[in-house]
Amino acid sequence: MKETPEGAEIPSHVLMIRAGLVGQVMAGAYSYLPLGLRSLKKAERIVREEMERAGAIEVLLPALTPISLWERTGRREAFGSVLINFKVRRQNREVHLALGPTHEEVITELIAHHVSSYRQLPLTLYQIQTKFRNEERPRFGVLRTSEFLMKDAYSFDTSVEALGRSYDKMYEAYCRIFDRCGLKYLPVEAESGPIGGDASHEFMVPSENGEDLVVVCDSCEYAANQERAETGERKTTKPEAEAKPLTKLDTPDARTIEQVCKTLKCKPHRMVKTLIYLADEKPVAILVRGDHEANEGKVRRVLEATTLELAPPETIEEVTGAPVGFAGPVGLKVPIIADHDVAAMANVVLGANEADKHYVNANIERDFKVERFADVRNATEGDPCPRCDKTLTMKAAIEVGHVFKLGTKYSDALSAKFLDAQEHQQTIIMGCYGIGINRILASLIETNHDDDGIIWPMALAPxxxxxxxxxxxxxxxxxxxxxxxxxxxxxxxxxxxxxxxxxxxxxxxxxxxxxxxxxxxxxxxxxxxxxxxxxxxxxxxxxxxxxxxxxxxxxxxxxxxxxxxxx
Structure with a gap:
């Protein structure tokens, strides 16, 4: 095609269509044409070779699954509308099915039926299979679709230490795969699994059109996704400004940071947001600067909570005495955790725990107490690095792979057990490892093109x-x-x-x-x-x-x- 196709937003999308690699059937679904299919098969071959080299064994699992599997693990509700499920008639009965968005449930049930002894472990199985997700906003060509090709691998081990060895093998295999594909990738720390520690890494390709943000230090090579990234120590721990009198002001219908700033003519970084969470079903207040965002993963770890969720409106009103949008720490009777940056703030604006009211010139210690200061927010550009004395930068990136320590979440739910050497029954410990095959091609093109078209490496060229x-x-x-x-x-x-x-x-x-x-x-x-x-x-x-x-x-x-x- 000579012209840019309608609806194509980024270079990889434009070039894959113009060069005849893919053809769009509908939003989120593409046909792979001869040239594109050749490149896709090359990526598959590299993935297969490195999986086999790492000791993984290939299987092929069905895309069509019974809804009962997803109900047993609780993921029918967790996926919500993303899970494509439907009912079909079979003779005189109705059968409820789902198209697999991923295959933890299917593979774990398979292992539960076929593995019974520690002598059969460790074991790593993988497949290259089509996944289905009801993507509400398919965009960016094959980067965000309802149907996509994934290599997903699953490791099964007898101990946390053995899982670590399986995880390391997969991590190293991923590095070899992306090296061979010619991708300039960045392994970044991601949210940990239920076992704890550095139990998850994403493999990201820096790209200005990436939908994810990664935080990196160019000095010490620290890298993490925004959800996981830590922030370093601050030099200033106490506010330097002189405290002004606490004053309550009218702020009618001003519930958001933007609305309050407009009403009181202040800047977001001079405000403190008070967020009410339920940590293991108990309310707690989290304070962050107005221009920052709380990080639920960090909050959960700081509180050592198993579950964490934003409190519903009725709980917020019960705790603060005010509707949503006017919460503040003054007079709160729940634990208060504040981000490190809040410690350096003085004469701040915050909610007054009263409808249509905010305080100005509030100060820690004089007006409210903080139980603990901790890193509870998303890292941002210019934050201090947690590993050295330099600062962090933000980069947009495309996720092409993810290695993750699952622990026993699925093996517990689906009764995947084994007998140890003492004939005691134990739960199998799992890891999962995914690569978006389509994303390999798209991210390669996104970062290797010029005004005339695609610049393929030999490894993936059709x-x-x-x-x-x-x-x-x-x-x-x-x-x-x-x-x-x-x-x-x-x-x-x-x-x-x-x-x-x-x-x-x-x-x-x-x-x-x-x-x-x-x-x-x-x-x-x-x-x-x-x-x-x-x-x-x-x-x-x-x-x-x-x-x-x-x-x-x-x-x-x-x-x-x-x-x-x-x-």
């Missing part, structure tokens, strides 16, 4: 070499082009010939758009001179090589390029 005869009506030109094609193919090179009766400019444009790494041009002028023109897609200038011995030389070049990518 073909390695493109032979372009300039004039297909000239018999000597076509004879040489076909000879090159056939001999290169026989030598193990993946080669495509553009035998269309089209102008050279059209062929060159399409070659750049598709992005095949090495282009060989066959023309009558070169034929007369005994030369072929070759051009690497990632280079601006073309070069010439003799026709004599060209197949051997081109085969050597391709082999060298493959080896260079592997290194």
């Amino acid at each position: 073909y390695e070499v493109l032979v372009v005869p300039l004039n297909v009506s000239q018999q000597p030109v076509m004879e040489l082009a076909e000879k090159l094609h056939d001999e290169l193919q026989a030598a193990g090179v993946e080669v495509l010939i553009d035998d269309r009766d089209a102008r050279p400019g059209v062929k060159f444009k399409d070659a750049d758009l598709i992005g095949i790494p090495l282009r060989i041009v066959v023309g009558q002028r070169g034929l007369d001179a005994g030369e072929l023109e070759l051009k690497w897609r990632h280079k601006s200038d073309a070069e010439s090589i003799p026709i004599e011995g060209a197949v051997e030389e081109l085969t050597r070049m391709v082999a060298a390029a493959r080896d260079g990518e592997q290194k």
Whole structure:
């Protein structure tokens, strides 16, 4: 396609459609066309090779599952409308089914039926299978769809220590996979699993069009997703400003930070937000600066709570005496935890625990007490690094993989047990490891393109070499082009010939758009001179090589390029 397709928002989406890799069936569903399917299969092959190398065994699980599996683990409710489920008639009964958005339930039930002894463990199984999720806002091409291809692996171990070994194998396999695919990726700390510790990592590809945010330190290489990222120690621990008299002001219908700032003519960083949570069903107040966002994972860890959720409106009114939007710490009778940054604030604006009222010039100690200061918010640009004395930066990124320590959540729910060496029954300890195969392609294109089209590495390119005869009506030109094609193919090179009766400019444009790494041009002028023109897609200038011995030389070049990518 010459023009940008309607609705395509980011380069990978535009180029995958224009280059004929995919065709859109509907929002969130794409057909893979011949070129795109070749690249997709290459990504699959790399994933399979590295999974096998790491000791994982391939299976294939059904996409169609009974709804009862999801009910047993509680994930029917947790997924909500994302879970695609429906009822079908089978003879005289109705059967309720779901399309798998992931396969923890299915694989765990399989293990529960077939594993009974510690002698059968450890075991890691994987598959490459289509997943289905009712994505309410499909966008960005194959990056956010309702149907996608995932490699999901699951490890089954007898102990936390054994899980650590399985986890490390998968982590290392992921690094090899993304290296081989030519991705510039960043492993980042993610939210821990139920076992605790650094039990989860995401593999992110930095991209300006990424939907996720990662926090990095360019000095010490600390990296984490925003949900997990810590913030370092602050130098200022006490407010320096002189305390002013506490004053209560009218703020009619001003419930949000933006509305209060507009009413009182103040800035968000001069405000303190008071959030009421239920931690293990008990109310607690969390204070963060007005321009910051509370981080529920951090709050849960600080409180050592098993469950954490924002309190419902009726609980907020019971605790504060005011409707939602006017909560504040003054006079609260529940535990109060404040972010470190709040300790350095003076004369702040906060809710007055009264409808349509806020305090100005509130100060810690004089007006309210804080039980504990802790890191309970999302990290932001410029925060101090938790590992060194530098500052953090934020980067947009695309998630392509995730390794995660599950623990016993699913094995408990689905009775996946084993007998240990003493004949005692124990629960199998699990890990899960996912890679979005489609996302590998999209993130590669997103970060490897120019104004003319895709720039593929050899590893994922639909073909390695493109032979372009300039004039297909000239018999000597076509004879040489076909000879090159056939001999290169026989030598193990993946080669495509553009035998269309089209102008050279059209062929060159399409070659750049598709992005095949090495282009060989066959023309009558070169034929007369005994030369072929070759051009690497990632280079601006073309070069010439003799026709004599060209197949051997081109085969050597391709082999060298493959080896260079592997290194």
